Amino acid sequence: MPSQIAIGAAVPGCAKVDPILIADNVRRQFGGNVAVDVEHVEIPRGLITALIGPNGAGKTTFFNLLTGFDQPNSGDWTFDGVKLAGVPAFKVARMGMVRTFQLTKSLNMITVMENMRLGAQRQPGESLLRALIKPLWKRNEEEITARAAELLTRFKLDTKSDDFAASLSGGQRKLLEMARALMTQPRLVMLDEPMAGVNPALTQSLLEHIRGLKNEGMTVLFVEHDMHMVRNISDWVIVMAEGKIVAEGPPNEVMKNPAVIDAYLGAHHDTDLGTDKQAKGN
Amino acid sequence: MDLILGNAISWLFQPITAAYALAAIGIALHFGFTGLLNFGQAVFMAVGAYGFSISVKFFGLGFWPAVGVAVIASIAMAFLLGIPTLRLRSDYLAIVTIAAAEVFRFIVSTTSAQPVTGGPQGLNQYSDGFYAMNPIPVGHYKFWVWDFNQDDLFAIAVSWVVVVFFAILLAILIRSPWGRVIKGIREDEDAVRSLGKNVYSYKMQSLVVGGLMGTFAGILFVLPTSVQPGNYGTTLTFYIWTILLLGGASTVIGSIVGAMIFWSLLSLTGDLLSTGVDNGTITFLTQNQVGAIRFILVGVALMLLVIFRPQGIFGNKKELYFNA
Ligand SMILES: Nc1ncnc2c1ncn2[C@@H]1O[C@H](COP(=O)(O)OP(=O)(O)O)[C@@H](O)[C@H]1O
Numbered sequence: 014m015p016s017q018i019a020i021g022a023a024v025p026g027c028a029k030v031d032p033i034l035i036a037d038n039v040r041r042q043f044g045g046n047v048a049v050d051v052e053h054v055e056i057p058r059g060l061i062t063a064l065i066g067p068n069g070a071g072k073t074t075f076f077n078l079l080t081g082f083d084q085p086n087s088g089d090w091t092f093d094g095v096k097l098a099g100v101p102a103f104k105v106a107r108m109g110m111v112r113t114f115q116l117t118k119s120l121n122m123i124t125v126m127e128n129m130r131l132g133a134q135r136q137p138g139e140s141l142l143r144a145l146i147k148p149l150w151k152r153n154e155e156e157i158t159a160r161a162a163e164l165l166t167r168f169k170l171d172t173k174s175d176d177f178a179a180s181l182s183g184g185q186r187k188l189l190e191m192a193r194a195l196m197t198q199p200r201l202v203m204l205d206e207p208m209a210g211v212n213p214a215l216t217q218s219l220l221e222h223i224r225g226l227k228n229e230g231m232t233v234l235f236v237e238h239d240m241h242m243v244r245n246i247s248d249w250v251i252v253m254a255e256g257k258i259v260a261e262g263p264p265n266e267v268m269k270n271p272a273v274i275d276a277y278l279g280a281h282h283d284t285d286l287g288t289d290k291q292a293k294g295n
Numbered sequence: 296m297d298l299i300l301g302n303a304i305s306w307l308f309q310p311i312t313a314a315y316a317l318a319a320i321g322i323a324l325h326f327g328f329t330g331l332l333n334f335g336q337a338v339f340m341a342v343g344a345y346g347f348s349i350s351v352k353f354f355g356l357g358f359w360p361a362v363g364v365a366v367i368a369s370i371a372m373a374f375l376l377g378i379p380t381l382r383l384r385s386d387y388l389a390i391v392t393i394a395a396a397e398v399f400r401f402i403v404s405t406t407s408a409q410p411v412t413g414g415p416q417g418l419n420q421y422s423d424g425f426y427a428m429n430p431i432p433v434g435h436y437k438f439w440v441w442d443f444n445q446d447d448l449f450a451i452a453v454s455w456v457v458v459v460f461f462a463i464l465l466a467i468l469i470r471s472p473w474g475r476v477i478k479g480i481r482e483d484e485d486a487v488r489s490l491g492k493n494v495y496s497y498k499m500q501s502l503v504v505g506g507l508m509g510t511f512a513g514i515l516f517v518l519p520t521s522v523q524p525g526n527y528g529t530t531l532t533f534y535i536w537t538i539l540l541l542g543g544a545s546t547v548i549g550s551i552v553g554a555m556i557f558w559s560l561l562s563l564t565g566d567l568l569s570t571g572v573d574n575g576t577i578t579f580l581t582q583n584q585v586g587a588i589r590f591i592l593v594g595v596a597l598m599l600l601v602i603f604r605p606q607g608i609f610g611n612k613k614e615l616y617f618n619a
Pocket residue numbers: 043046047048066067068069070071072073074075295
């Protein structure tokens with residue numbers, strides 16, 4: 014299996030057969046604290062990759078940098094061959110690289126359906142002048158609404174369609190945020206702790222959704238502390254610690270890697286990588 | 296008594312009320328729908344008042360070109376205020392707008408600017424071009440306790456046509472996909488950015504459109520009266536915010552009704568108090584204090600409103616902004 018994903022041995026920063034995202038020397042410092050210092054990493058296309066690591070490892074910061082929400086001190090990265098350094102966040106999303114946030118950003122005072130519609134791209138009615146002439150955007154709106162309704166059904170939020178997002182539970186908001194991201198029809202989906210706070214009854218179906226994305230041809234990169242989920246659905250695991258990539262490989266092999274155990278034990282001694290116990294993250 | 300009531304009721308439809316309503320609709324777009332803290336709506340009104348009147352008086356332009364100058368000046372002002380602040384946290388816009396309004400007022404009221412702006416005296420008699428378009432026959436029109444001439448009626452009619460036009464425009468905009476993006480920005484601009492929207496551009500568009508409403512309000516405000524620099528202080532902005540919160544920040548109709556209530560109440564309390572002072576029933580106030588006390592009463596009414604109905608009269612309880 015690994016031979017189909019990586020070129021050569023599964024070492025930190027190894028090249029991939031078909032990478033969709035390639036980052037080089039991405040470095041971000043907060044004062045004296047180096048939050049991210051990634052020499053080289055490649056994300057394989059069409060697969061599910063997990064980014065794991067103890068709290069404060071720099072995973073969220075790395076997401077922020079890659080998606081244009083934060084600027085690195087140095088570094089370069091390409092998405093599908095297009096250089097992204099310095100590209101503003103909204104353009105990154107338009108290119109098909111969409112992310113969710115660790116702290117859910119549901120748009121509380123608008124309805125669940127409007128949240129979803131907001132994810133759609135190329136709605137001409139989003140331009141100030143065309144907004145005034147409904148016939149110019151009515152058909153797009155119908156198409157968008159149909160697509161949104163379908164996704165809401167898939168995420169079991171269809172009954173909440175007309176409610177304000179504020180009325181959803183924390184887990185439902187996570188689901189809404191993910192569904193909304195999918196409305197952009199991305200090629201790469203980056204999920205920052207998609208399972209945190211989600212009702213355990215829903216986790217299984219969430220896993221199925223993520224597998225479904227892969228079946229539809231999307232690439233998924235997600236941050237997660239739930240080792241059960243990581244082992245269950247990821248094709249590849251990348252481990253970060255103290256801003257650096259310290260290990261890579263297929264899930265079962267990475268969990269045995271001494272560098273990984275070190276990284277985790279360095280931060281919290283109570284995390285047992287062998288069981289399904291969930292490490293609390295922030 | 297009829298006179299007092301008639302006076303209060305006339306404030307429901309005075310051009311001044313229309314002007315305040317329109318300015319409030321502008322900040323409904325800024326604050327209620329986009330989340331922008333514009334504490335300088337007075338500057339957009341001043342740009343309208345001075346842009347229009349200077350064009351007529353100093354440059355000798357006709358009515359429509361003068362309106363065009365005000366519109367261009369308003370858009371320029373929105374860019375001037377927005378470019379340095381809209382990428383920053385929301386409080387920066389608040390500081391810059393409040394300061395800009397004061398700076399503008401100081402500049403136009405200096406004596407060295409007198410030849411153009413009229414300095415501290417301001418400007419008057421620039422409305423001939425406007426009243427020349429009046430189709431209403433010359434005469435006095437009496438209803439109940441009111442007595443209007445043809446120009447009064449024309450100013451009232453035009454003012455409310457303009458207000459209704461912009462109210463409908465805003466209602467259409469906020470129900471459109473454009474409005475959806477705007478409301479999304481109010482809730483969480485990073486989320487909207489992550490969905491591929493150019494947040495900075497939308498905030499700028501909102502600032503320009505809401506500012507234009509302020510500018511048209513400024514023109515309506517001065518057409519039947521005169522341009523007085525003292526009118527464009529922070530109190531003007533404060534009254535407009537009062538009206539906005541009174542009616543409900545994320546509504547369109549709220550600004551209109553808010554302006555009506557605000558001005559009628561001011562008139563009613565003022566008239567009642569001064570009658571009371573005159574006929575001796577109120578002994579603890581002098582006539583001079585009545586002007587101030589009625590604003591205190593309005594302030595108290597606003598406090599009660601924020602406590603007991605924080606979403607405003609027309610606001611939806613779920614769309615609430617005092618939830619911090
Ligand atoms: N905005 C910020 N300002 C200062 N330090 C930050 C900021 N964001 C993150 N950090 C620091 O960067 C490091 C990495 O944080 P983060 O990326 O959130 O880690 P993770 O998501 O892996 O838990 C931490 O030490 C954190 O304190």
